[in-house]
Amino acid sequence: MSPPNPPIQSSVAELFHTIETSFQSTSLGPDSWYLLTIACLSGSPDPELAKELYLYVIQKEENSNPAARQAFVRRIREALVKCVSIVGCCKPIEAIIAISQVEQEEDRDYSLTREDWQCDQANHERGMRCIMIQNLKKETHWHIRGTRRIGVSKEDTQVLWDCIQRVARFFGMRMNKVPTVDEVEYDV
Numbered sequence: 001m002s003p004p005n006p007p008i009q010s011s012v013a014e015l016f017h018t019i020e021t022s023f024q025s026t027s028l029g030p031d032s033w034y035l036l037t038i039a040c041l042s043g044s045p046d047p048e049l050a051k052e053l054y055l056y057v058i059q060k061e062e063n064s065n066p067a068a069r070q071a072f073v074r075r076i077r078e079a080l081v082k083c084v085s086i087v088g089c090c091k092p093i094e095a096i097i098a099i100s101q102v103e104q105e106e107d108r109d110y111s112l113t114r115e116d117w118q119c120d121q122a123n124h125e126r127g128m129r130c131i132m133i134q135n136l137k138k139e140t141h142w143h144i145r146g147t148r149r150i151g152v153s154k155e156d157t158q159v160l161w162d163c164i165q166r167v168a169r170f171f172g173m174r175m176n177k178v179p180t181v182d183e184v185e186y187d188v
Contacts, residue, residue, distance in 0.1 A: 035075065
């Protein structure tokens with residue numbers, strides 16, 4: 001029998017719950033909330049909180065078996081690999097190591113995640129979320145515009161924007177340079 005998982009910090013669990021709940025009103029898909037969150041964490045001052053996200057997600061009923069948890073780890077790992085091109089390699093590696101420290105042996109996934117990778121619309125959309133956490137004005141403008149241009153509704157894009165702001169506030173980060181969704185809308 002596996003040892004019990006360590007407890008999740010309540011303030012972090014509350015942040016994750018708020019983001020997860022915010023995504024329920026969107027058409028972005030059931031997993032999008034944790035992909036956005038892991039990308040934000042990988043660019044944050046504390047990428048080790050990725051282990052808290054892992055612990056939060058694996059406690060859910062839909063992740064009650066090792067196969068489901070392995071699929072989740074594959075998605076998180078893939079998201080972190082993609083974050084390397086945005087934030088560099090150190091913070092995503094820190095996140096991966098933090099997850100591995102709380103991951104049960106039966107949940108470890110050693111498969112290749114890039115084997116069936118596709119350069120398609122869905123991949124492009126996922127890549128468009130997450131750069132905002134770095135408080136970059138032009139790049140965030142381009143990503144908001146790109147997200148809108150590939151068909152994500154203004155309302156769903158606003159949810160993404162709001163959730164990234166929540167993560168930034170959690171870390172005490174100022175997001176004073178990023179444009180709002182409304183400020184970018186003229187350029188869509």
